[in-house]
Amino acid sequence: MPGLLDDIRTNPLIPGRKVIVVPDTNLFQSKETMPEIIDRIRERLAGNPLRAGEDFMGILSQAGLTLQDLVAGGWKSISQTEGLKIMSPEAWEEREAWLPKVIEICASRQLPPHAGADESQGLINALLQGMPRDTHLILSAGSVDRRKRLYKAISEVGRIVYYPKPKGQTRQLQSLIEAGRGLLTAAGREMAPRAWEVLGNRVGFDLQAAKFALEKVINYATGKKITEQDVEEVVGDDAEATLFDLVGATWERNLGRALVILDDLLYRINHMQVLSFFAREIRLMLQAKDIEKLIGGKYSPAMDYPRFQSAIYPMIKAGESPKGKGSIMLAGQHPYVVYNCLRNAGRFRREELIGLLDYLLEIDVSLKTTGKDPRLMLESFIIRVATGRAGSRGE
Secondary structure, eight states, X not given: OHHHHHHHHXXXXXXXXXXXXXXXXXXXXXXXXXXXXXXXXXXXXXXXXXXXXXXXXXXXXXXXXXHHHHTTTGGGGOOHHHHHHHSOHHHHHTHHHHHHHHHHHHHHTTOOOOOOSOOOHHHHHXXXXXXXXXXXXXXXXXXXXXXXXXXXXXHHHSOOOOOOOOOHHHHHHHHHHHHHHHHHHHHTOEEOHHHHHHHHHHHTTOHHHHHHHHHHHHHHOXXXXXXXXXXXXXXXXXXXXXXXXXHHHHHTTOHHHHHHHHHHHTTTSOHHHHHHXXXXXXXXXXXXXXXXXXXXXXXXXXXXXXXXIIIIHXXXXXXXXXXXXXXXXXXXXXXXXXXXXXXXXXXXXXXXXXXXXXXXXXXXXXXXXXXXXXXXXXXXXXXXXXXXXXTSOOO
């Protein structure tokens, strides 16, 4: 909270409108909102376990509990009367399926507890006294207790916009289907009912994540009707799939998404695996630069995947060189991998790719010879790409 108040009071370096955004804040949470938050935690466990754990840590103090109370089977001592005060009857009945998992996530990742005291009074005072000229504050929250003093203060001096979320898995699934219908129609595909359920379970009914995953399924599946097997093969919580998501967001210069994925990924795999995967992808993109010469002007980055697969990929396969021992040849990869690699390579000049590869080598040497933080080093690489400094040398 002190940091937010400082942001509000500090004048911008460049005169003009200043917008401060605080996404998914817990400032409006209370004991009354805990059942709703726990339902959201259960939904997120499969698709976003880190976020589920952070949400869980956020409600422990409100429930009068600590993580130490719950580990090593301590959660079993919670009585039904106590449990139903903080969670829905459905969550209580299914507690053995989800509660030990979220406790393990919090303990293994050593997630910090959230402050238990209400820290909103300073913000209330700032709002009632009046925001600085041309400064705008936007708060978003998944759960809101309208009796909170902060909510009442905002209703007096600002504007509250409510976006209701569908209740229950049936309505959530329907929202997911409606959100993805346009993608399927444009691709001339259909989706089996069970496949929708599998997709929702894999991504936690998060609409943005589901649409991103659905695009991958559409591109990989071969039949007109997408089956649950198609979804299971493409969408998963495995580290390799997340690595592909990371490099995809990085090459697209989507800095925010890339840093979020990296943060989650480093809880699951060693930083050297991330470094090696980036290096592998850059080497493949350098091969893509050679393939661009082979196919000449017949290929365009704007080309859709079906046309690429039918008209361009056969040309690439025909010109494929024999594989050397231990080599990874781009032409031997799945057509969609080649398609994406060519599109990504089009965002960089060959000199930039070589510069990035050199920078990864510098990071590799630094990590093996110094005590530098691997997370910060990898973040610096992603920021270098996202800010368009791909070809510059490391500092």
